[in-house]
Amino acid sequence: MEKKKNIKRIIIILGVLFILLMAMIILLQLGNNSSDEENTISENLIDLENTNPNNTNSENTTQSNMTGNDNGVEEETERLQKVSDNDTYFLVQYCLKSFYDENDFENISLDLIDQEAKERLNLNEQNMLNLQNNGFCVDEILQQKINEVESIYVVKYRLGETTGEITNKVVWIRINQNNQVFSIYPYEYLSELQMLDLRDNDVIQLENVEDITRNENNQYQSSDIVTTTEACMKELFRRYKFDLLLDREHLYDTLEEEYRNLKFPDLEDLQQYINTNKADLYLDSIAAYKKENYDTYTQFTGKGQEGDYYIFRCTNLMEYTMFMDNYTVVTIKDKYNGVLGNSQARYCINRVIQAINNKDYEFVYEKLNPIQKNNYYRNFSDFEEFIHNHFYDENNYEIAEEYLIISTDVYQYEVEIRDANGDDVSYRRLTMAVELKEDTDFVIGITSP
Numbered sequence: 001m002e003k004k005k006n007i008k009r010i011i012i013i014l015g016v017l018f019i020l021l022m023a024m025i026i027l028l029q030l031g032n033n034s035s036d037e038e039n040t041i042s043e044n045l046i047d048l049e050n051t052n053p054n055n056t057n058s059e060n061t062t063q064s065n066m067t068g069n070d071n072g073v074e075e076e077t078e079r080l081q082k083v084s085d086n087d088t089y090f091l092v093q094y095c096l097k098s099f100y101d102e103n104d105f106e107n108i109s110l111d112l113i114d115q116e117a118k119e120r121l122n123l124n125e126q127n128m129l130n131l132q133n134n135g136f137c138v139d140e141i142l143q144q145k146i147n148e149v150e151s152i153y154v155v156k157y158r159l160g161e162t163t164g165e166i167t168n169k170v171v172w173i174r175i176n177q178n179n180q181v182f183s184i185y186p187y188e189y190l191s192e193l194q195m196l197d198l199r200d201n202d203v204i205q206l207e208n209v210e211d212i213t214r215n216e217n218n219q220y221q222s223s224d225i226v227t228t229t230e231a232c233m234k235e236l237f238r239r240y241k242f243d244l245l246l247d248r249e250h251l252y253d254t255l256e257e258e259y260r261n262l263k264f265p266d267l268e269d270l271q272q273y274i275n276t277n278k279a280d281l282y283l284d285s286i287a288a289y290k291k292e293n294y295d296t297y298t299q300f301t302g303k304g305q306e307g308d309y310y311i312f313r314c315t316n317l318m319e320y321t322m323f324m325d326n327y328t329v330v331t332i333k334d335k336y337n338g339v340l341g342n343s344q345a346r347y348c349i350n351r352v353i354q355a356i357n358n359k360d361y362e363f364v365y366e367k368l369n370p371i372q373k374n375n376y377y378r379n380f381s382d383f384e385e386f387i388h389n390h391f392y393d394e395n396n397y398e399i400a401e402e403y404l405i406i407s408t409d410v411y412q413y414e415v416e417i418r419d420a421n422g423d424d425v426s427y428r429r430l431t432m433a434v435e436l437k438e439d440t441d442f443v444i445g446i447t448s449p
Contacts, residue, residue: 079201080142080154084316086227092141092155093235094224095173095182098217100133107131111217114174114183115210121189129186134160136169137242139318144204149178152206154198160246170196172204174212181212181219233289233300236312240322244274244281256313256321256329263328277359280306299331307357307394307420325358327351330440337440345411345434346399348442352432353397353417361387369433369445390428390448394420409436 099112107128110118123129142154153173158166172185190196198204212218243251252260252267264270274281284304292299297320300312309326323331327350330336336344355363365373365383377383396418404412412433418424433445 078145079203080144080198082200083141083143083153084318086232086317087225088141088143088153089138089317090225090227090231090235091175091220092153092173093138094220095175095184096136096138096155096157096171099171099184099186100131100136108217111215112182112184114185115213117185117189120192121186129188132162134162134164134246135242136160137239137247141318142198142200146174146206146209150174150176152204154204158242158247158250160242164246166247166250170198176212179212179214179219180221181214183212183218229291229300230289232317233286233291233302235317236300236314236320236322237286237302237310239317240310240312248274254320254322256323259323259329263324280308284308286310301326309354325354325360327354327358327360328363333440341409341436342403342411344436345403345442346413348434348436348444349397349399349413349415349432352444352446353395356387356391357394357420364444364446367442367444369435369443372445372447386446390430390446391417392419392422396420396424406433410434411436 095112099109109129109131110123110125113123113129117123121127121129136157136159138155138157140156143151144154145151151174153175154170155173156168156170159169161167169187170190171187172190173182174185175182187196240251243254248271249267252264252270255264255270264273284306286302287305288303290301292301296315298314300314302310302312304310309323311323311326311331312320313322313331314320323329330347336347352364352367355361361384362380364387365377365380368377368383373383377386398416398418400414400416402414406412410433412431415430415432417428417430419426429449431445431447431449435443435445437443
């Protein structure tokens with residue numbers, strides 16, 4: 001009898017548990033439905049805000065379907081981010097170069113301009129953009145991913161006008177990296193829509209975006225995008241040449257601060273130097289180069305056809321400082337400080353002869369031993385005469401291995417000077433004494449037997 005009562009109790013308990021379980025399932029289901037409804041409402045509110053004609057934040061989207069902000073809506077959207085890697089730089093450079101490389105026989109710009117921009121600007125064979133120019137320099141790139149294979153880039157650059165002036169420009173370049181095609185929203189289009197000031201974290205909203213139509217001119221190959229050391233060195237030198245010819249103020253600003261203060265205290269000093277040496281500077285090209293990696297920058301050193309050195313200390317190809325010679329300041333201070341005094345003194349002799357080859361006699365005169373200067377070369381013209389009598393127009397040299405230690409930090413060497421443009425048989429022998437000073441400074445004494 002007791003056994004039957006126990007079975008009855010168990011059945012009742014199981015029944016109650018079953019009822020409770022079913023109630024919990026129903027309540028959970030109602031909660032899920034409520035959550036789905038809230039998400040739907042939220043999405044509808046977003047749609048209404050983006051299409052509301054009274055919404056002041058949609059001013060830039062009414063005609064272009066694009067905007068530079070997210071209208072205050074909290075949603076997962078790719079934003080513009082500053083990029084500076086070499087692959088992106090050379091890809092953008094290729095697209096922009098294609099756009100500006102027009103000729104008298106064929107204008108390919110219509111094939112490169114995005115369809116929406118063409119319609120907006122009413123561009124056709126009878127109404128073209130004026131793309132004549134003297135080159136360009138890309139200064140900033142912002143990227144916004146559209147999807148896994150496509151991005152849009154905001155490219156800010158300086159354009160050399162045929163008048164010799166510089167104009168700041170902006171274009172958007174839309175690139176499908178899977179199909180390797182691109183289209184361009186030109187400056188005139190962005191200017192009309194007042195979309196020239198996009199920055200980090202802004203958003204370009206694209207609606208009803210159609211695939212980029214491939215044509216003969218708006219495609220590229222992976223082999224077109226070369227990022228080797230040679231390519232980087234040539235691009236840095238091209239940027240320098242652009243500034244040299246068209247934007248000397250920008251060139252002055254890119255000079256490394258210590259070097260600029262010593263070599264060209266103000267812009268007029270740089271202008272005078274360029275005007276005096278412009279034939280050599282304008283025609284020079286890179287004959288040899290090397291790359292050195294440091295903790296916070298990469299250094300590219302190029303040697304020109306005439307033996308001049310161009311040194312670029314780069315964070316990336318758009319952010320760098322440069323030196324227009326390799327002797328005014330020591331660009332490898334860690335290495336210099338890490339060697340013995342004998343090696344430092346030999347390096348100082350190298351700096352002196354590089355300056356003489358560069359006709360920078362003022363540098364040598366400033367470093368000249370005060371006693372020698374006061375006794376023999378009180379006037380700079382007297383020192384110039386000494387240089388002309390004891391050196392050649394361009395000099396090769398050899399420093400003897402043997403040296404004398406005259407006193408603390410003073411080293412004396414015999415140096416053979418040969419005509420770099422001569423038969424390399426005859427030579428002149430000079431004695432050079434180097435006194436090492438603090439922070440890579442030095443004093444030089446030069447005498448002849």
